[in-house]
Amino acid sequence: MLQKFKEHININFPFLKDKKLLIAISGGVDSVVLTQLLHELNFNISLAHCNFQLREKESDLDEEFVKLLAQKTSNQIFKIKFDTEKFASKNKLSTQIAARELRYNWFQEIIEKHNFDYVLTAHHADDNLETFLINLTRGSGLDGFTGIPKINGNIVRPLLAFSREEILAYAKTNTIDWREDASNATTKYIRNKIRHQILPVLKEINPNLLETFAKTLENLQESKQIIEDRIATISSEVFETDFSTEFILNAVERLEVTKINIDKINQLSNPKAYLYQLLKEYNFTEWNDVYHLLSTQSGKQVYSKTHRLVKDREYLLLSERDFSTALEMTFEIHENQFEITNPIYLTFEDVLQKSDENKQAIYVDKDLLKYPLIVRKWENGDYLYPLGMQGKKKLSKYFKDEKFSLLDKENAWLLCNAENEIIWVLNYRQDSRLSLKNTSKNILKITSK
Known part of the structure; x- marks a missing residue:
């Protein structure tokens, strides 16, 4: 198997060479064999072990076993203990989903902190078939039938081409020790029911089940690619x-x-x-x-x-x-403020005359302002006197006339005076009541970004 694994890596995962690799290791035969294979091939590996504290003393013995294996192979080891049941209860998750979330989040933390390139897991061909059958019972779409991905971001699964039987045979031939998880023998979990009750029957019907399943996966993956190509065209x-x-x-x-x-x-x-x-x-x-x-x-x-x-x-x-909680709040601007950044960015500048005519700036008669000014979202009943238009208009009618989408309306901010009267629909329309008149002496320029 070592030679076959070496050729498999060279063909399908050549990018792993000279990279810093983190192996997710439980102490079971699959992850121990993966560790041994990569160690024999002189890859730069470290080990990461999660103690989920789900099997009392057995979980601690798994941790000790992995620690000794790391010493034996002279590899760095990262260890962590999780209160998995508490996390599952708090987040309303199954124990298995909780454990998965905890370990993968932790792996990413290690990668970022210690500059690893990839995390390697020991999923194999039988795991792939079991996952397919689990998804079949749940009514999955095509994505659930195309198999566990060999590469998913920085997660790599180099044993997917190998069967559980091959892995066990390699371990026994090379007198490799591993830890046996007693829970794998129970049919309490759906994966174990499929592993112990369904797959033996399917393999009896078709002794080459894994090989034919691999061909099925290839066909499904090709079909998925055709769909993705079509969807890319439709998207445009x-x-x-x-x-x-x-x-x-x-x-x-x-x-x-x-x-x-x-x-x-x-x-x-x-x-x-x-x-x-x-x-x-x-x-x-x-x-x-x-x-x-x-x-x-x-x-x-x-x-x-x-x-x-x-x-x-x-x-x-x-x-x-x-x-953002900003959508539910109002914010005050006081007379001595020349800039705000929360919840929006506005500047206030005394100027001698009006210039820079654009939607991001307005000019108001400073003598008419009543502080504190208010920044808020619009409400039913709001109205304004749109600059350049005659009379008063409900803001909802203004939005409709200007063809605001629902999201445009929700994203609009208002600048108002102390009496909650609109001064400006930010970046859209100024209210005429505080706009400059021929008699205006003190001009305030208000600019948004």
Whole structure:
């Protein structure tokens, strides 16, 4: 197996040579064999062991075993203990998911702190098949049937081409010791049920199951690539990138909003399926609700943990969620202030005359200002006297006439006087009540960025 592994690395993972590698090691046969193989091939490796404290003394014995292995192979070791059950309960996760989240987060911390290039895990061909069958029972989409990725960012899995049988045979032939996790024998977990009850039957039906499964994975991965190519083409046709100004704490930034053309989506052969492929990377889960946005009234929206999708007339508007508390607050500006950065960036400058006519600057009669000024979001009932227009207009009507999208309205900030009357819809329209008159003597220039 050593020679086969060496050739496999040279062909599929040549970038690992001369890199600083961190091996995720439990003490089980898979990770111990991976460590031994890389040690024999003189790779620059260190070990990382998580004690999840789920098996009482056995967990501590695993930790001690890995420590001795590191000494034997003269490799650096990183160790950590987790209160996995407490973390799982606090975050409402299964024990297995909690352990996975804890260890992968820790691996990334080690990488950043100690400048490792890659984390190597010991997943093998049987793990791949088990994962496929687990996803099959859960009704997964194509992504769940294309296998555990060989490379996922800085996570590398060099044993996926090898079976559990090959790994065990190598360990026994070379008298390699390992720790046996008694929980692997129980059928309490779905993976163990598949491993001990389902796979033996499938392998009896087809002794070459892993080989044929590898061919199936290859076919599915090729099909997935075709879909991805098609989705890339469709994305360029139905996605339109727009920018609306969003003011957040301590900065003025440009918020990217992706506009999805509803009419073009509806012209596709299967709008629901295309929406899934187009939006799956944004963490949405309620796909029926997403699909129904195509035909519902404007204003309806669906949230994922990271993004928001809003129906706005002929478009769906996709944007990152803003968790800033600034959206729910008001901020005061006092007479002696010449600059603010929270929640937006504004400067206040006494000038002799008006100049620099643009949307990022207004000029007001300083003698008419009543302090403190207020920066806030708009509310129902707000109105202004738009400069250059006759009379008073509700702000909601102004937004409609100016064709503000729902996100534009939410992202708009107002500068008001002490009586909460609007002075400026930031970067859009000044109110005429405090604008310069022929009699104005003291001119204040207010500029945003």
